[in-house]
Amino acid sequence: xxLCGVVQLGNILDFKKTTKQSEAIPVLAGNKYSAxxxxxxxxxxxTFIIVYALIVRASMCKSRHAIVRRTxxxxxxxxxxxxxxxxxxxxxxxxxxxxxxxxxxITLPNGSEIWLCGLDDSRVEKILGMxxxxxxxxxxxxxxxxxxxxxISRLAEKNKLTKRVWFDFNPPAKSHWSYWLFIKKLDPxxxxxxxxxxxxxxxxxxxxxxxxxxDEEYIKILENMPEKDRERFLNGNFSESDDGAAxxxxxxxxxxxxxxxxxxxxxxxxxFNVQPMxxxxxxxxxxxxxxxxxxxxxxxxxxxxxxxxLTKGYRGTVIPDSTGRNRKTSGKSDHQILKEHGFQIPHxxxxxxxxxxxxxxxxxxxxxLIINPKCKKLIGDLEKVSWKDNKLDQKTDPMLTHISDALGxxxxxxxxxxxxxxxxxxxxxx
Numbered sequence: 243x244x245l246c247g248v249v250q251l252g253n254i255l256d257f258k259k260t261t262k263q264s265e266a267i268p269v270l271a272g273n274k275y276s277a278x279x280x281x282x283x284x285x286x287x288x289t290f291i292i293v294y295a296l297i298v299r300a301s302m303c304k305s306r307h308a309i310v311r312r313t314x315x316x317x318x319x320x321x322x323x324x325x326x327x328x329x330x331x332x333x334x335x336x337x338x339x340x341x342x343x344x345x346x347x348i349t350l351p352n353g354s355e356i357w358l359c360g361l362d363d364s365r366v367e368k369i370l371g372m373x374x375x376x377x378x379x380x381x382x383x384x385x386x387x388x389x390x391x392x393x394i395s396r397l398a399e400k401n402k403l404t405k406r407v408w409f410d411f412n413p414p415a416k417s418h419w420s421y422w423l424f425i426k427k428l429d430p431x432x433x434x435x436x437x438x439x440x441x442x443x444x445x446x447x448x449x450x451x452x453x454x455x456x457d458e459e460y461i462k463i464l465e466n467m468p469e470k471d472r473e474r475f476l477n478g479n480f481s482e483s484d485d486g487a488a489x490x491x492x493x494x495x496x497x498x499x500x501x502x503x504x505x506x507x508x509x510x511x512x513x514f515n516v517q518p519m520x521x522x523x524x525x526x527x528x529x530x531x532x533x534x535x536x537x538x539x540x541x542x543x544x545x546x547x548x549x550x551x552l553t554k555g556y557r558g559t560v561i562p563d564s565t566g567r568n569r570k571t572s573g574k575s576d577h578q579i580l581k582e583h584g585f586q587i588p589h590x591x592x593x594x595x596x597x598x599x600x601x602x603x604x605x606x607x608x609x610x611l612i613i614n615p616k617c618k619k620l621i622g623d624l625e626k627v628s629w630k631d632n633k634l635d636q637k638t639d640p641m642l643t644h645i646s647d648a649l650g651x652x653x654x655x656x657x658x659x660x661x662x663x664x665x666x667x668x669x670x671x672x
Contacts, residue, residue, distance in 0.1 A: 260454055262447050263291040270295050270408060273443030277382070277409040277424045280447040280478030281464065288410040288447050292378055293321070293329045296408075297337075299376055300354035303401050307356045307376040308369065310393055312384040314346075314360025321380060322346055322358045361389055373399040376406045383411035386639075387419040387430050413480040417487070417626040417638070421480050433622035448478045488599050488634055489646065491606035492624040498613050501532055508558040510551065510585070511652030513644045514566045514576050519547050520645035522620060523556060524652045530610050531653060536617040538645060544576045548583040560585045561652040564592045590655055595634060598650040601659040611653075620645050 259267075270276045270292065278288040293309075300307055311317035326348070330339060340349040345365065347357040359369045374396050379385060397405045411420055419430035424444040427436050436442065449461060464476040473479045506525045513520045521537040537550055544566075551557075566576035577587050593601075605611040613620060623646040628635050634643045 258454075259291065260287055262445075263287050266291050266445055266447065267295060269443045269445045270406070274405065274438075274441040275407045275409075275423075275443070277411070277420065277442075277444040278447050279409075279411050279413050279420070279424075279444065281412065281449050281475045289321070289325050289380060290329060292380075292408050292410055293325050294333055296356060296376060296378060297329065297334060297350075299403060299406070300350055300356055301337075301352065303375075303403055304353040305375040305401050305403055306354070306372060306399055307378070308359055308372075308374045308393075308396075309356065309378045309380055310359045310361065310385075311380045312361055314358075314363040314365075317358050317360050317380060318346060326356075361385070361393075370396055372396060375399045375401060375403045376408065378408040379410075381411055382409040383414045383418060383420055387423075413474060413478055415628065415638075416480045416482060417628050417635075418480075419639075422626075425480070431622075432618045433625065434618060446478050449476060486629050487625075488627040488629055489602060489606065489624040491603040493606075494621065494625070496609060497606060497611060498615050498621060501534060501612060501614055504532065504534070508556060509652050509656060510556060510558065510560045511648040511650070512547070512560050512562040512566075512580075513648040513651065514544065514563050515644050516543065517541055518641060518644055519543065520619070520648045521547060521551065522617070522645065522649045522652060524649070524656070526656060530612060531605060531656070533611070533613045533617055533620065533649065535614065536620050536645060538619040544579045548580060548585070551585075552583065557584060558586065560587050561590060561655040562587060563647070563651060564590045588655070590651070592651070593654050593658070597659055598647075598654050599634075601654050601657075602646070602650050604659060605653060605657070620649060 266278055266288075269278070278292065280288060296307055296309070299305070309317060309321055311321070330337060338351055342349065345357075346359075347355050349355050357369060357372070357374075359366060363369070370393065377393060377397055379390060379393075382390070394407055397407060399405075409420070409424075414420065422428045422430045422433075423436075424442055427439040427442060428434065429436055449456060449464060461476075464472060467475060470481060474481055504525050504527055506527050509524045509526075511522045511524055518538050518540045519542040520539070522533050523535040523537075525532045525534060535554070535556075537547065537554075539546055539550060560580050562577065562580065566580075574582075580587055592598075602611070613624075615621075623642055623644075626639070627643050627646055628638075630637070636643050
């Protein structure tokens with residue numbers, strides 16, 4: 243056997259790929275990050291062809307690979323006990339493989355290992371202590387992007403293989419990180435274009451592309467689903483953000499612009515929260531609202547926010563979440579802490595959430611709200627926040643909604659939806 247440990251896979255020519263599966267191979271091979279997405283839960287051939295490609299990679303060189311899912315029970319049931327044995331039986335019938343049913347991995351004759359991992363698994367720390375050549379996130383739409391970044395940090399095994407990260411998923415809402423990463427080619431955290439966008443590939447695979455392997459009755463079941471479910475599970479389309487985008491009037495091309503420094507009055511919209519605590523710097527000039535800067539502090543408190551703002555030279559009037567009158571840090575209310583640091587706080591009362599959001603959309607529609615490109619968190623919030631069950635969705639991504647709330651508080655105080663414009667001391671840009 244050659245030193246690199248190449249495995250003779252035996253008779254694999256009997257396996258006939260569908261047209262879509264054949265097209266998927268160069269996508270998986272040619273990109274560092276690849277996503278196969280589309281309809282159905284398990285009938286479009288995505289998982290099968292990725293597991294097939296993973297075994298082929300593992301046979302090329304002694305190496306370690308991981309298949310990751312949100313829970314261990316799901317990856318055990320769907321991959322270890324189902325797809326993996328099927329792929330081996332159909333595609334590699336002559337390949338002797340050893341199953342480890344204690345730590346749940348398989349070993350190829352060349353010593354390569356394919357590990358199965360759930361992020362709720364008691365073995366996760368052990369697995370994350372290893373290095374891998376391929377990481378495959380199965381049903382990736384169930385995973386938080388922060389968890390994915392942590393696992394990807396283990397893509398560091400030293401061998402001749404080019405490193406690969408593969409994903410498969412049913413397309414969720416357009417606010418999901420997967421849509422931003424693979425379709426929009428934007429960083430889901432910073433909302434900025436990917437610096438290595440050429441390394442990201444994706445392909446749509448639907449049940450109709452796998453008719454050779456599924457029953458026609460299954461297609462009829464999908465065709466008879468409600469329209470929203472049919473679009474996702476049959477046609478593989480990303481849905482509009484759940485019940486709808488909250489800030490539907492925001493358009494990055496219209497509302498994000500470079501701006502000169504202003505000497506006008508500064509207003510600071512502030513949302514009290516620990517994870518994160520957020521603020522926006524707003525100025526009003528010639529009938530326009532300009533957001534020149536933002537503050538986004540994780541695991542923070544009001545004292546840290548005050549010090550952050552003062553360090554950056556921001557003083558003046560804070561328009562906070564009115565609940566800060568009663569919310570206390572170290573025995574003092576948040577409003578009291580702000581006043582002790584020299585900030586002025588007018589009397590404020592939170593509007594209804596729908597009114598606050600509608601007010602932001604009104605100013606966006608009138609093209610009277612301009613945002614500095616450096617305000618990456620705010621831009622991302624305005625593009626991602628959605629309604630769910632008549633509320634702003636804070637469960638899908640707990641880091642969302644806070645900084646757009648801060649903006650909403652400031653704009654409602656300065657010009658509420660009723661059109662009762664406040665008197666604002668302003669100066670023109672110089």
